[in-house]
Amino acid sequence: MAGSGTWVAVLLDGLILGGVYALIALGLNLQYAVAMILNLAYGELVMLGALLTYTLYTAGRLSPLVSLLAVAVVAGGVSAAAYLAGLRRVFRMDRREAEVAMLLLTFALLFLLQSSALMLWGAELRHYTFWGEPVFLLGHPFSTNRLVAAAGAFLLSGALYGILRWSSLGRVLRGMADNPRAAQLVGVEVERYRLVAFGIGGMLAGASGTLLSMFWSFSPTAGIDVTVRALVVIVLGGIGSVVGSLTAGLLLGVAESVVSAVWDPALRLTVNFAVLTGILLWRPRGLFGWRT
C-alpha cells in the first residue's frame, strides 16, 4: 500500500460507506425505539423505494432527487396503513403475546410486500447509475452518489436528533419511548404519536431506498439483507440512540475499509459480524444504548 495518501482515501471510503449504513438504519431505529415495533419488513420498504425510483427514472425520466419525496410518502403511507390495519392491535395484547404478535405481523408484512414487488417487477436485479461522477476530497475521487447518501445520513440523523432533543414533539416521543404508560397517564395520545413515528420511519426507509438505488443493484428478494444490515447497526449503536446508530454505521464502514486495505478484502463481511459480536460482549446494550 502506497503511503499516507492512500490511508486518507481508505478512511474516507470507510466513512462514506459507514454513512450509507447509518442511513439504512435510521428509519428502523425510529420505528423500534419510538413506535416500539421491530419492523422485520423494513428492508422491503427500502427495496420498494428503490424499485419505485428505478421505474420513475427509467420509464418516466424522473431524477431520483425529484422522486425522493414522492417515494418517501408512498413508503410512509404503506407503513401507516400497516400500522392502522393491524400493528396497532399489538399494543392491546398482553406483553408476552405482543412480542410474538409483532414479529409475526411484520413477517406477514414482509411476505405481502415482497410478493407484490415480485409480481410487479420480477426477481431480476435492477440497476441504474445517477450522479456517478466523482467529487474530489483531499485530492481523491469519490462517487457523488455515495457521498450524497452519506451526507443524507448525517443530515437526517442531525435533524432527527435535533427534533428529539429540543422540540416539544421530541420531548413527547422520548417520554413515550421511556415510559409509555406514564405518557398515557399524562394525556399523551400515545397511539397517534406511534402512528406518526412509524410512518416517518417508513418515509425514511423509502428515502434511503431512493438514495441507495443510485449506486446499488437491488431486487425484491434483497430486502432481508437490508433489514439485517439495519438491525446490526442499531443494535451495535444502542437501540433508540441516533448518535449510536450513526457511530455504529461509521465504525462498521471504517472497519470494513481498513481490513480490506490492510489484510484481505475477502474478510470484509466477516469483520462486520466480528465487530458486532465483539462490541456486544463488551457493552451488552450497544455503544450508546439507553433503553432497557
Add this chain to the structure above:
Amino acid sequence: MADVRERGESIAWAAYFLGMLVLLTAPRWGSAYLVGFCVELLSYMALVTAWTMFSGPTRYFSLATAAFFGIGTYVTVYLGGRIPVLACVAVAAALAYLVASVVGLATLRLSGLYFVMFTFGLSEFLRQFVLWFEGRLFRKVGRIVSVPFSDLDLYYALWGITAVLLLSAFLLRRSRLGYALRAIGEDELAAAHAGVNVSRVKIGVFAATASAMAVVGAILAPRWAYVLPDMAFDPTRSFQVVLMAMLGGIRHSYGPLLGTIPLLLLYEWLYARYPYPFMFVLGLLLAVLILYAPGGVSGMMEGILQRAEERRQEAMRIRAEELGHVESGEG
C-alpha cells in the same frame, strides 16, 4: 381452566406420538417424493422443538439455529469420508455443545434484541468465516459430498433424534428444569432469588439444544449433493424455525409443531406452483391468524376447546336448573 389446557396438551401429544409412528413406517409405503418430504418435516420438527425448549420458556429468541446446524453439516462433510457418520454426529454434538457453552457464557449479560442480534451475528460470522476459510485454504467454495450413508439409515437416524427431542420436550414441561426455565422467562431476578442457578440453567439448556441442532445438520449432510457455506449456514433456516414456532404458539410445549407442520405443507403444495401469489396469501393468512389468535395455532385450539368446555358447562347448568325445577315440583 387448567383441565382444558391439560386436555389440549394430551390431545396434542397423543397426536404427535401417533404421527411419529406413522412417520417411522413411511419409507415402507411412501413414494420417494413423500419420503423426501418427511425428511424435511422431521428435520424442521427437530429444529423447532430444540429451539422452543430453550427460547420458548426463557423468551431468549435465538437466531443461532443456522450456526449449529451448519456446524453439524460441515463436521460430516469434512470427516464423513473417514469415520462413520454416527461418529461424525457425536463429534458434531460435542463441538456444538462447546461452542454454545462459550457463547452462553459470553452472552449472559445480553437480553432482548441484543441477544437476538448476537446470535444472528454469530451465525453470519461462521458463514462468512467458513466461506473465507474454504476459499483461502482450499481455493474452493463448495464441496461435493460423498459420504457413505444409506437413505434409509439417514431417515431412521433423523427420526431418532426427532423422537428424542420430542420426548425431552414432553418430559421437560413438568420437570424442575422446565419450571426453572419458565421462571427465568417470567422474571430472571426473582428466579435467582428463588434459588434457581440462572447461569447454569441458561447455558446448559442452550448448549444441549445447540447440540441437538448440530446432530440434525450432521445427519442430513449426506443428502446434499454439494454443500456451500451459504446453504449449510443459511440464515433463512433460523428465521423459518422462529416463524414456525411462533405461529404454532410458544406458550405451550406442544404449540410449535402446530405451526411447523401446516406451514411446511403449505410451502410444499402452494409455493411450488405459484410462488408469488401464494407468498401474498401466506402473508394475509399469517396476519389475520395472529390478530385473531395471538397465541398462535395452539392458542386458537385452546380457545376452541375452552369454548366447547364452556358450552358443555352451560348445558350442564341448564340441565341442573331444569332438574331443580322438577324436584321442587314446578312445571
Add this chain to the structure above:
Amino acid sequence: MRSMLKVLIAVTLVALGVSTYGYGAAQPGGATKIRIGVVHSLTGPLSPGVPEASRYQFRIWLDGLNKKGGLYLKKFGRRVPVEFIEYDDRSQQETLIRNLERLILQDKVDLILPPYGTAMHIAAAPIFNKYGYPLLGVHASAVELYKRRHEFPYAFWFHAQPDVHAKAVTDMLVHFRRRGTIGSKVVATYIADQHGYEFWPAYEAALKRAEFQILYVKSYPLQVSDVSPLIREMKALAPDVYISISYPSDFSLLLEQAIAQQFNPKIYYGTVGIAFGDLPRRYGARTIEGVMGAGGCNPQIPGAKEYYDLYRKVVGRPIECWGGAYMPAALQVLEQAVEEVGEIDRKKIRDVIATRTFRTIMGPIRFKEQMNTYWPSMIGQWHGGQFLGVWGLQGQIRPMLVPKPAWRR
C-alpha cells in the same frame, strides 16, 4: 376478523385442492400433449439470476412452439402441443430434488429443462441421470461437473472450461503486446466464490506462462458493498490490463468506481455482468465503448439477429450475450433432437444430442464426450451499444478497439 380468517382458510384449502389435483392424466410419449417441466429458483437468493438467464428464453421458446402448433413428432405425423409445468425450488437443493421427482413421478413429464446455478446442476444431475432425462447444462460451470461427466451420460455441458477462456484471453493479450499496443502489467480482482476460484487460477497460470506481470490480485466476498479501495489501489499501479472475474452486482460496483475514479487500463475485461444488455442504457453506450468480456453475440450467424430482436421486443432489454444467449441455442438442440428422433424416446434423444451437429444461433454445436466443442466467440467487446464477439478460438474475428478509450460521460 374471525370471518376473514375463515374466508382465507377456505381460499387456501381450495387452492390446495386445485394444485394437488395435478395436471390430469398425460399421455406418456406425447400422443396428445408434450409435457415439459422445469424446477428453478423463483424466490430466494438465486432468483435474481433466473429471469434473464433462462426464464424469458423458456417462455419465448414455448410460445414459439405453440404458435407453430407444437413440437413435430414424426411418429404421429403432426405437431403436438406443448404444456409447461414450472416449480419453484426456493433456491434450496432439497426442494429442487423433491420437485424434480414430482415432475418425473407424478406429473410424468416428457422432458425437463435445466435448473439454474452450479449447485443446482450438481444436485440435479444424478436425478436426471437416474430417470433418464437429458440435462442441458448451460448455467453451470463447475470443473467438478466436467470431471465427472462420465457418471452422468445424460448431462451435456455448453460452456467452455476456464482454461479455454484463459487461453483465449492470453492469446489476445499477447497479440496486442506484440503489436506494441499494450505492455505486460496486469491487475486483477476476483469474486471469492466458485466462479472466481475456478476462473482466476486458470487465468493466472496462462498469464504467467505468457510472461505477463501480475502486479495486484485481490478477492472480495459475494455481498460486498464497496469496492472503492480496490480500484484506488489498482489505479495507482497504472496497469495495462485489468481482469475482473465477477458476478453482476459486484461487476457494476467495480465499473462504476472505475468510471468515477477514471481508472483507465488499456484493456478492461470482465466475466459475468459484462454482457448484460442493460449496460448501454445504464452507463451510456459511449461510456462503455471498448469494454471487453467473456462471450459475445454474433448476429451474423443465421437466425441469431432475428432471435435477438425478438428477445428485445418481448423482454424490453437486449439479451445477455454470454450465458443468456446459450439458452436458446440449447433449446434449439433439444428441439432438433426431438424432431430427429420423431418421438419422445429419451434414450434416443440423448444419443442424438451426443452425436449430431446442431445448427443454432450460437453456431454449429456439437458435443464430444458430452462437452460442447464450438463457441462462436470467446471474447466480446462493446461496440456502439452492442456486445459483439471479437475474438474466437481461432483468433480475432472482428476489428477490436484497443486501447479502450478513456471513460466518457
